[in-house]
Amino acid sequence: MSLNTKVDFNYDGNQWVIKPIGEIDIYTSSVFKEEVVKAYEDKKADLVIEGEYLEYIDSTGLGALIGLLKMLQETEFKIYINNIKPNIRKLFDITELDKLFIIRGGENA
C-alpha cells in the first residue's frame, strides 16, 4: 500500500481538509508535504488532517508534519489532527509530538 491524499477546501469551516489514505512514510512523505504546502499557498487557512484512513506513519512522516507546523508557526492558522488510529497515536506520544499538535478524537494509545 502506498498513499493517496485527498485535499479539499471546506468553505463552511474555512479550512483545508486533508485525508491521507494509506501510509505516510519515507517513500511518500515528501509528496504528501508538497501537496499540503501547495494547497496552503493557494489559500491560507487552517489545516485539518483527517487521520481515519492513515494506516502507518514513520519518522519521516512525522518530520513532514513538523514541517507543516513550522510553516504555520508565525501565522494565525493552526493544524488539527483528527481521529488517528491508536497505533499512530502511540508514535505521537513516544516522540512527544502530542504536545505540539492539536490532536482530536480517536482513542488514546
Add this chain to the structure above:
Amino acid sequence: MLNDLVTVSIPKKPDYISTVRLISSSIANKIGYNIEQIEDLKVAMGEACILSFGKSIDEEVKIVYNLLKEKLEVVVSWTESGIEEGDETKESNMGKMIIESLMDEVYYLDNEIKIVKYIE
C-alpha cells in the same frame, strides 16, 4: 523454531522499506507475537532501515533475523558508513526514540543496528 536465521538484502531505496516491514510482520507473526507486538516490530524495523539509509554509503542494506527460543534479534547492517547528512537530525532522533521505546534492547554500532525483543 530454534536458532532459525532469515537473511534479507534490500537495495538502499525508500520503496523497499515497506518490503522489510512486511517481512518483519510475517516473522513476528510466526514466532507468536500478539497484534501489538507485531505492529511494534514493523514500526521499529522501518525506523532501523531509515537510520541505516542515513548512515550507509553502500547500495544495499542487509537484515538478519535471528529467531531464538526466548527472543528475536534483528541486525540491520551495511559495510561502509559515510558522514550522516545534518548529523543528528530531528527525524533520526525521533527514529531512535521510537525504536528504543518499542524494543527491549537496541545497540548502535559503527556499521549496524541491533534490536532485541523478547517473546513473553
